[in-house]
Amino acid sequence: MIHIQSIVRVAVETSVAVLHPRRPTVSSKFKRKIQIMTWFPERRRPTWLQRLCEAILKSGPVPQHVAIIMDGNRRFAVKNSLEKCEGHVRGFDKLAETLEWCLDLGITEVTVYAFSIENFKRSPDEVNGLMELSRQKFAKLLEERNLIQEHQVCVRIIGDISLLPRDLQELLAEAVSISANNKRAVLNVCFAYTARDDMCNAMRELSSGVKDGFIRESDISENLLEKCLYTSHSRSVDLLIRTSGEVRLSDFLLWESAYTCLAFVKVLWPEFSIWHLYAAILHYQRNYNKIQIARQNLMIERERLQRESDHRCMLEEETEACSKLEIIPPGKVSIPTTHSIITQNKNVQALVQQYAEARTERENVFLAHVYTKRADFIKSLLPKHPVLITKPPVTLIAS
Amino acid sequence: MRAYFLRLIHYVIALAEFLQHLVLRMPLYAIFTPMKLKTTASTIQEDSKLLKKIPSHVGILVAEDEFSLKDLANVIVWSVALGISYISVYDINGEIKRNSVVLQRNIEKSKLDIMAQDQSSYDIQLFSTSQPAAEATSNSKHKPHKADVLLLCIEDGHKRIVDMARHVSQMVTSGMLRQEDIIPSRIDNLFQESFHFPDPDVCLKFGNTDCLFGYLPWQMRLTEIISMPSHRGIGYKCFLSSLLRYANTSQRFGK
Numbered sequence: 043m044i045h046i047q048s049i050v051r052v053a054v055e056t057s058v059a060v061l062h063p064r065r066p067t068v069s070s071k072f073k074r075k076i077q078i079m080t081w082f083p084e085r086r087r088p089t090w091l092q093r094l095c096e097a098i099l100k101s102g103p104v105p106q107h108v109a110i111i112m113d114g115n116r117r118f119a120v121k122n123s124l125e126k127c128e129g130h131v132r133g134f135d136k137l138a139e140t141l142e143w144c145l146d147l148g149i150t151e152v153t154v155y156a157f158s159i160e161n162f163k164r165s166p167d168e169v170n171g172l173m174e175l176s177r178q179k180f181a182k183l184l185e186e187r188n189l190i191q192e193h194q195v196c197v198r199i200i201g202d203i204s205l206l207p208r209d210l211q212e213l214l215a216e217a218v219s220i221s222a223n224n225k226r227a228v229l230n231v232c233f234a235y236t237a238r239d240d241m242c243n244a245m246r247e248l249s250s251g252v253k254d255g256f257i258r259e260s261d262i263s264e265n266l267l268e269k270c271l272y273t274s275h276s277r278s279v280d281l282l283i284r285t286s287g288e289v290r291l292s293d294f295l296l297w298e299s300a301y302t303c304l305a306f307v308k309v310l311w312p313e314f315s316i317w318h319l320y321a322a323i324l325h326y327q328r329n330y331n332k333i334q335i336a337r338q339n340l341m342i343e344r345e346r347l348q349r350e351s352d353h354r355c356m357l358e359e360e361t362e363a364c365s366k367l368e369i370i371p372p373g374k375v376s377i378p379t380t381h382s383i384i385t386q387n388k389n390v391q392a393l394v395q396q397y398a399e400a401r402t403e404r405e406n407v408f409l410a411h412v413y414t415k416r417a418d419f420i421k422s423l424l425p426k427h428p429v430l431i432t433k434p435p436v437t438l439i440a441s
Numbered sequence: 442m443r444a445y446f447l448r449l450i451h452y453v454i455a456l457a458e459f460l461q462h463l464v465l466r467m468p469l470y471a472i473f474t475p476m477k478l479k480t481t482a483s484t485i486q487e488d489s490k491l492l493k494k495i496p497s498h499v500g501i502l503v504a505e506d507e508f509s510l511k512d513l514a515n516v517i518v519w520s521v522a523l524g525i526s527y528i529s530v531y532d533i534n535g536e537i538k539r540n541s542v543v544l545q546r547n548i549e550k551s552k553l554d555i556m557a558q559d560q561s562s563y564d565i566q567l568f569s570t571s572q573p574a575a576e577a578t579s580n581s582k583h584k585p586h587k588a589d590v591l592l593l594c595i596e597d598g599h600k601r602i603v604d605m606a607r608h609v610s611q612m613v614t615s616g617m618l619r620q621e622d623i624i625p626s627r628i629d630n631l632f633q634e635s636f637h638f639p640d641p642d643v644c645l646k647f648g649n650t651d652c653l654f655g656y657l658p659w660q661m662r663l664t665e666i667i668s669m670p671s672h673r674g675i676g677y678k679c680f681l682s683s684l685l686r687y688a689n690t691s692q693r694f695g696k
């Protein structure tokens with residue numbers, strides 16, 4: 043135990059020293075152009091010890107989707123007597139590094155909490171600094187678009203980006219659209235996000251779906267609500283890491299992390315090292331079986347509830363149809379009895395099946411509508427003539 | 442061959458980690474449980490002065506397969522003696538919810554044990570979302586210390602949010618609520634109305650698995666999650682230290 047701790051400490055110290063050799067300090071206004079670290083740092087060769095650890099960890103279950111709350115940038119800045127914004131810069135650099143470690147381990151999806159809606163409450167100076175940092179980072183990402191394609195990374199933005207400055211929205215939209223078809227790895231950036239806002243947004247979608255007649259109120263289920271969340275295209279979160287020793291979720295992935303292994307790490311985010319990541323994965327592996335059982339039970343339970351609901355709704359529909367028939371020919375006594383016989387004879391199973399198919403169809407149409415709306419919003423933010431930008435010579439010749 | 446070797450090392454490391462946990466957490470058991478010092482209401486009230494802040498709602502999340510209602514009753518009574526007025530107990534399968542009568546009996550026993558002569562001034566009411574508390578009797582209204590204990594299970598998690606989504610869409614169709622009013626603060630008010638409980642300030646999670654198992658996804662936004670290995674045989678000191686840990690954290694609420 044002592045050994046591991048000292049190894050971690052030495053590794054952290056050396057990595058901090060190697061990676062950040064005297065960065066120039068940044069002005070608080072953050073106007074001066076700072077040296078921007080790339081999103082795809084040159085691959086450092088892992089040491090034999092790291093390779094060994096990696097191989098050992100890979101012999102167990104490795105999480106597919108890791109979510110990270112990158113907490114402690116400002117405390118790191120205070121601790122090392124740096125400016126607040128410099129702390130955030132270090133945090134962003136650490137993220138690029140961590141993504142690389144995750145890819146090496148076979149973690150194909152990473153979700154990070156970059157900016158919460160609550161963070162708008164911070165001092166205007168700091169909010170502006172963070173926006174500027176994000177602008178620079180995403181501009182850099184767009185500069186490196188060939189690297190995105192090479193690494194096959196898909197970038198998704200989770201959150202209500204309409205709350206952000208317009209130019210940043212455009213940058214984010216472009217990053218999302220150029221990487222949308224990449225399959226190898228996914229990076230979800232939670233920007234202007236809180237989980238409660240996400241759930242409310244889903245409720246808004248659902249209620250307008252009901253109002254516009256896409257779905258019925260009885261169609262609203264856990265599965266459907268989940269598909270209306272911003273994270274609908276992501277696989278389930280396997281491991282959630284929060285740094286800086288805080289032990290709460292702070293409005294991050296509340297819905298999604300109900301069956302997730304939680305790992306609270308003591309160090310501040312810029313001090314997070316590959317050894318902490320290894321430890322978190324080991325922690326995940328220790329918890330794996332119990333969580334997996336709970337997830338399976340949940341799936342079975344959801345299916346059961348869905349079948350029950352389908353059954354109930356089908357019966358309601360049938361009785362309604364019957365009562366209508368009763369009303370239409372008044373005075374005829376024989377009709378209700380024949381009808382009850384017919385309903386009895388009809389195969390209930392087949393009816394439920396039929397109802398379920400109709401419901402799935404409704405849901406699919408509704409979801410397609412929701413997703414197109416979202417895609418259209420992203421499209422509306424893209425530069426008007428992307429062809430002109432990417433291929434100027436062709437258009438010149440053509441004109 | 443190589444794969445087997447790696448897996449072997451993996452097992453060894455996992456075992457070492459397990460042992461480390463055992464050793465680190467052992468002292469709490471070894472030192473405090475055999476100590477038969479009687480915990481009384483007055484000492485607990487003394488201790489409550491040590492806490493910089495006292496949570497208004499303590500959530501107890503039992504992520505273990507075996508339950509000890511006696512120990513849970515103790516935790517509940519200690520909490521009430523500390524001045525906590527809302528307590529919720531969650532287990533995924535609703536095992537505790539089903540055994541509410543036994544829990545109530547255990548609470549009475551533990552109350553008698555800890556509060557001694559003061560016990561009549563404490564009123565602890567058990568209820569669950571499917572079984573709301575009966576109207577407070579005239580006699581319990583006069584008791585100075587009143588606490589509500591809410592028993593929860595998986596149904597109170599995601600399913601409540603789905604119920605809320607249905608409720609909200611009904612309100613929208615009937616024109617009682619506008620689309621743009623579906624915002625966190627508004628929805629949270631609706632949740633509060635149906636729950637009658639504030640959000641949990643602290644969640645005492647018992648069990649070795651670090652997972653929430655569907656625990657109140659809406660309400661646990663700012664809840665401090667404090668893990669303890671087991672609720673079975675938990676001592677008062679152990680319980681108090683977890684609340685001390687809660688009292689010493691400061692939240693910045695995004696700022």
